[in-house]
Amino acid sequence: MISFVFYLAFLLIFVIFAVYAERKTAAFIQNRLGPMEVGPKGILQTVADLLKMLQKEDIRANAVDLIPFLIAPLIVFAAVFTGFSVLPINADLGGSDISSGVFFLLAIVSIDVLGILMAGWASNNKYSLYGAMRSVAQIVSYEVPLGLSILCVVVISGTLDLNEMSMQQNHNGLLSWNIVNHPVLIIPFIIFLIAGLAESNRAPFDLPESESELIGGYSTEYSGFRWGMFMLSEYGMMLLISILGATLFFGGWSSPLSSFGNGPVWGTIWLLSKAMLLIFVQMWVRWTLPRLRVDQLMSLSWKYLTPLSIVMLFASALWKLWIIG
Structure with a gap:
């Protein structure tokens, strides 16, 4: 429960700063200024946007299917946010004590597909429906390589418990991190990162929005605010993927220095620092690569990432057997 409250508070604060950071990152990559007028260096621009959004009227078209239209954003946000409940924060504050935490996270987050499909169908708008169907096809397709890349870590760790995975990577500093101690996981991490971008509807996989x-x-x-909940869910998914990636591959809350920084405060700092680095990479990719076509999107998943992730799952199993032997 404490970790749940922590992530809720952190997510709300994170979104405010992440939107500003993304604008500045985009401006730097594309040689622009970004927000400059509202507050020093435009630092209050996101706050102003948030206040404006909260004051906007909740407009609904007459032809919408009202009940599913209203609850769809809630389902999407609830599905994404519930995934945070199993993520460990530090050595003393783990996620929910679920032995199958990885399975629970993947299962509960996948429910957001239902909310997105409800939003598109209930809007009674062909563009909304196209976007919803694209999102469903995209998320279902990329859940396969995402799940297989996570299974590579599960096979090597021998557990589905994210708390246990973090503890296993906390014995010898950076050398205990999965991606360093088990180099076979480098390719699964790349697959995980690409599939995570698609799961978050982030560019170059933002075809469901495709303005x-x-x-x-x-x-x-x-x-x-209902539109804001969709955006909050997108940034929440980006944060969830980043913290999960840090936990699976980069030691979670463990310090890169074996003799320093494994206490509760430092553990939280290390975890969030690794997550913020992965978030920066996602922002970097968004403002560097062009949007894919639908056929390219599906081909990347089914023709390349999925077969490669299956091969890496077998490679991870062989690596585990070799270590045991």
């Missing part, structure tokens, strides 16, 4: 052709995809008919 140049679908106006805004499944969220086209939403305004005010």
